């Protein structure tokens with residue numbers, strides 16, 4: 370079967386499923402000639418507040434669920450925390466200078482809610498606002514588009530103490546926070562992203578417990594999904610109310626779902642998992658409805674659905690952000706998994722056409738980015754798409770020549786960007802790409818063990834930044850607007 374046909378077999382089903390194919394053929398397909406990108410395509414990098422800022426107790430910042438979680442023994446690798454991280458709270462000028470040097474055009478960063486509202490409610494903390502105003506002004510001076518995310522997982526601890534994401538009040542708190550930020554930055558920010566990976570923070574935070582706040586309650590997870598979807602729409606309205614011309618979207622972690630075997634049961638399970646992870650959030654936002662998955666007669670109760678919620682969920686996003694890394698392997702699980710009707714077991718970071726693994730152990734599947742974009746476009750149609758994250762953990766240490774030859778990262782970027790360009794040829798309206806990440810940072814539960822940066826950070830020696838080979842490679846892609 371040809372690669373196109375492999376992908377088509379997934380699209381035709383409308384499920385994002387695909388069957389495996391010989392990986393050598395896929396490699397050949399992506400190793401061809403250089404590809405040029407459209408003139409106005411935007412090249413960016415991404416980071417997130419808790420992963421890079423440090424300054425955890427400075428500037429009046431309150432505690433977030435990630436402070437609590439990372440300071441709880443056994444939750445993160447080596448007990449690592451974001452207390453200092455990359456110290457970007459103090460070194461942001463250097464970071465901007467570095468980006469300028471590399472020719473970065475768009476910087477996706479996140480705003481720490483607990484810097485703005487230390488207890489998640491009430492008036493804004495001026496020192497917190499000042500930090501982001503200076504950052505945004507610095508970016509504009511450097512000719513870089515500031516592209517803030519309102520929520521990249523650092524919920525004020527006080528809001529978790531009040532029930533967290535399963536508590537409907539959190540969606541209203543989000544409205545206030547979004548309004549504060551819109552008023553503070555409306556004259557200088559033209560593109561906003563509301564939530565980062567609502568699937569990951571609800572699922573890992575409330576169902577499997579591997580991330581903050583670390584709860585293991587499938588029914589709380591379901592409620593959290595609905596509250597977060599409403600919060601997403603609330604923030605959209607709040608941002609638009611202050612300045613209707615701003616572009617507002619959200620970043621969704623989308624992934625291909627591969628049945629573990631050819632059995633009909635596993636294929637059906639993969640289709641259910643696809644609804645749960647790829648549609649449950651984005652479809653709710655774009656249409657006000659959930660995919661058919663939960664028992665129909667229990668859905669309202671399971672979600673805490675209230676009359677009028679369809680209108681509360683639905684907003685016309687200006688763009689859709691997609692984070693892509695790897696895929697899921699999915700089995701039917703007749704015993705169930707705590708979510709009524711879902712009956713799946715799913716393993717993250719797998720692909721039947723893997724061409725190798727990242728240092729994090731995630732399967733590398735470059736055609737997967739084209740496949741997932743085609744799959745999501747069934748829902749998003751002509752709405753512009755921004756790749757809000759894509760990248761790889763490549764932990765290659767500095768060489769004896771002082772340089773860092775991260776060849777695996779360069780190969781990853783080259784193949785994924787070419788597949789992305791193919792998706793654009795297929796008609797997917799992608800207008801920007803943000804590489805995760807500008808620099809090594811606090812990789813959540815994995816602590817500092819996984820390095821995603823095109824810039825190396827020496828955490829033992831004053832957070833010294835050293836661009837890797839991939840940084841120079843990416844700078845050249847940006848300069849030439851072409852992937853070699």
Ligand code: GBH
Pocket residue numbers: 417420565566568569572573577579622692694717758805812813821
């Ligand atoms: C992104 O998430 C994050 O946005 C970013 O902060 C992070 O540093 C980067 O990627 C690299 O990891 O935990 O059950 O959901 C990572 C995306 C996380 C999504 C793991 C799938 C699967 C297991 N993935 N998740 S679960």
